Each structure stands twice: as C-alpha cells, then as structure tokens.
Amino acid sequence: MHREKNSEGVLELSGISKRFGGTLALDNVSLSLRAGEIHALVGENGAGKSTVGKVIAGIYQQDGGELLVDGKPVSKWNPSRAQKEAIVMIAQELALVPDLTVEENVFLGVEEHRVGIARRNLTQRFGELESMVGFGLDPKAKVRNLRIADQQKV
Structure with a gap:
C-alpha cells in the first residue's frame, strides 16, 4: 500500500466477514x-490471505463488518476507489493480458470511459504513476515480452 496524503489511519478493517456460498472465508x-507501512499476509493455504x-x-x-478510510465508513469500495485513495495490492498470482501493453494492463478494469479521452489519458496516468512508484518499465511494451519479475511489477 502506498499513500502520501497524511500519516493517520489510511484503511481499517473492523470485524470483516466474507462468505463464498457455504464457506466462511x-x-x-x-x-x-x-x-x-508495508504489510505481508502470511499463513497456510486457505487461511484467507x-x-x-x-x-x-x-x-x-x-x-459483514466495516471498512473505514481515514476513519470514515465506506459503503461502496471498489478497485477504482481504492486506487484513487492510493491503495493497491500486489498479488502473487499474475492476472495479466499478455497481448496488451504495460500501461493497458496497469489500468485494466479502471479505464476512463469518456469518448476520445481514454487512450490519451492512459499514457498521462501511467506517467503520473511511474513518477510516484518508479516501475522502470516501458509503458508501450507488450507484457508477454517482459521477464516474470517485471510482470509482477505490472
């Protein structure tokens, strides 16, 4: 998670529950x-990490439970909102589209949907993200041509 806004509590989970059918995860x-802060979730397979x-x-x-951002309850939490709050997760499993570019994969699922704006803003948004995070990757490179370590950065 990366956040520069302030040093207060960025995100809190309180009494969170999640079910998948009859399984309490x-x-x-x-x-x-x-x-x-940087956190790692460690545990056995199936522990809920x-x-x-x-x-x-x-x-x-x-x-069930409550999710709070900066101490305020949030009811509609989604990847786009999390990203706007500068909250991201690096998953161990790769879920990339090999034939798309680095910048297309980074913003996959959180694209802007205004006509004529999306492609132009993609490069600008990636540049802004790059200046904060420092991926060191060519935004126009096809993901399939990257080393596994660089795919994990994406």
Missing part, C-alpha cells in the same frame, strides 16, 4: 493499515 477480521487482500483492494465486498 473470513470471520471477524480486523486490521489497521497506515500510510508508509488473498481474500483479505482482495477486500482491501476493493475486488471483493465484505459480507
């Missing part, structure tokens, strides 16, 4: 993440 999970990460990144919606 998360049960009463609480976690507080602050600006500038990926599920917690996907709730944080806005990929999954929790079934």
